[in-house]
């Protein structure tokens with residue numbers, strides 16, 4: 288659909304009539320009309336007005352290998368011709384899913400060698416809730432069933448995912464949430480650290496876990512879950528000492544440690560998994576998004592021996608799964624995606640080349656901007672706070688939606704980055720080049736200037 292056939296208004300009207308959008312104020316959207324995305328190539332998207340935009344979000348943190356990759360397209364096509372669907376229930380399997388499980392096990396840390404498949408990050412999280420609770424039943428401790436997550440953590444949108452996540456806006460819709468879930472404070476030093484040093488704050492946030500475990504009773508706590516770096520919460524990189532303390536506390540009280548790597552997995556932080564970058568040794572990992580570079584929906588849970596062995600020997604079915612668990616076409620695409628990542632040494636490229644380049648360039652270009660309070664990030668994930676007064680850390684009043692204003696300027700000037708409240712976040716495709724990173728940073732600066740003009 289090229290710009291010359293532009294029919295934007297008709298498409299917007301069609302969309303408004305029948306389509307309810309996720310995470311959207313439908314009334315507000317329909318007054319304005321949705322932006323219609325028509326095609327993509329490399330790190331760029333085009334809309335129905337013919338505007339070319341650098342996709343600084345890799346879709347929704349997922350198109351890691353970029354758009355238009357023939358290897359992934361061919362994998363889907365070939366698999367659909369041979370076996371478009373068969374399930375993995377009832378003691379059946381197929382080659383794409385078996386090969387994919389092996390390929391994932393090859394890149395996961397530690398003994399996380401057994402893989403359970405689902406379709407979305409949220410389903411992977413629901414799987415984890417049921418799996419860890421089942422695990423403790425097999426250990427003769429059915430009462431050890433409370434999960435602890437974090438405020439402002441994001442674990443998806445199913446009832447389980449929304450409950451485990453710490454987004455208050457989600458908790459108030461679809462009440463009541465799932466029981467047996469607790470939340471502790473997030474390790475957001477810049478925003479919540481007050482006068483504490485980063486190290487002291489990191490320790491205090493980890494201690495909050497210990498305090499909550501003692502309050503609930505160690506015998507009642509099944510698992511702690513966290514994103515290595517919070518993504519949807521605004522790209523919050525924890526203090527350097529945080530995860531080591533969390534790990535110690537989990538060990539001390541015999542609590543399973545789960546990392547939600549739906550965003551951090553598959554090279555985003557410069558390792559296959561964020562747990563490796565941040566030195567975490569989880570018992571289970573959830574993954575999705577970058578697993579297939581978003582070309583087809585697929586997610587997975589990597590399970591360490593402790594839990595996997597218990598499931599294997601419990602002598603009954605694990606009564607959980609989805610029609611499309613290990614869907615052959617999605618599995619074939621994910622397998623081709625991992626092979627492509629290896630062929631192009633993409634993890635090393637993020638770790639040693641383009642990741643450090645983005646982080647340096649962002650700081651050089653934006654750190655002195657009057658709106659930019661701090662820049663956080665590792666590899667190809669980054670975020671920064673927009674401040675009314677960066678010297679006093681004064682925030683904008685709530686009637687100025689500075690993040691939204693900035694995001695709109697970006698959209699209108701050929702750049703997609705996302706606003707999380709007053710934090711701007713980015714996670715471009717891992718295949719982004721140096722010249723494209725330059726464009727990303729320069730456009731961001733230009734749009735920050737426009738934002739400043741708009742609010743003054």
Ligand code: PLP
Pocket residue numbers: 406407408409410412441442443444448514518519547548549550575576
């Ligand atoms: N977990 C994390 C860390 C996420 O970032 C997301 C989505 O952004 C999810 C879970 C949910 O994934 P999905 O939207 O595929 O259900």
